[in-house]
Structures are given as structure tokens and as C-alpha cells.
Amino acid sequence: MNGYITVQEAAEKWGVTSRQVQILCKTNRIPGATRLSRIWIIPENAEKPTNEKRKVEFDNE
Structure with missing residues (x-):
């Protein structure tokens, strides 16, 4: 299908x-x-979606 990729192709592209x-x-x-x-x-x-759970913001002020 034009314009779409498979799960395997996305995994290779995103490194997961x-x-x-x-x-x-x-x-x-x-x-x-x-x-x-x-x-x-x-x-x-x-x-590739970001993993919001792993994002940590530090307030160094």
C-alpha cells in the first residue's frame, strides 16, 4: 500500500x-x-512517539 509501512519497517526505522x-x-x-x-x-x-513517562524535568534554580 502506498503511503504506509509495516510494523517491521517502522521498528527498523525507529530502532525499536x-x-x-x-x-x-x-x-x-x-x-x-x-x-x-x-x-x-x-x-x-x-x-516515533516520545516516551513521556521517562522524561524528567529538573529545576536547578
Whole structure:
């Protein structure tokens, strides 16, 4: 399908496992990701979501 990539392609592109990409799709963290039957398709211009839980802000003032 033009304009979309597979979970495996996204995992390679973002440097994560395919399972992690599946979890991101399932939790609606990737805008435009759609499930077709048993596979996820992801827009090829989708950006890797940031992990907000791991972001720590320090106030050094």
C-alpha cells in the first residue's frame, strides 16, 4: 500500500522492536495507524512517539 509501512519497517526505522511498535499502535500513540485484519499499517511519515513517562524535568534554580 502506498503511503504506509509495516510494523517491521517502522521498528527498523525507529530502532525499536516490532512488538514495541505494535504496542504503540494498540495504545493509539501513533497517529494514523490502522489495523487491517491482523496487521497494523502505519503512515510512512509518522514520527516515533516520545516516551513521556521517562522524561524528567529538573529545576536547578
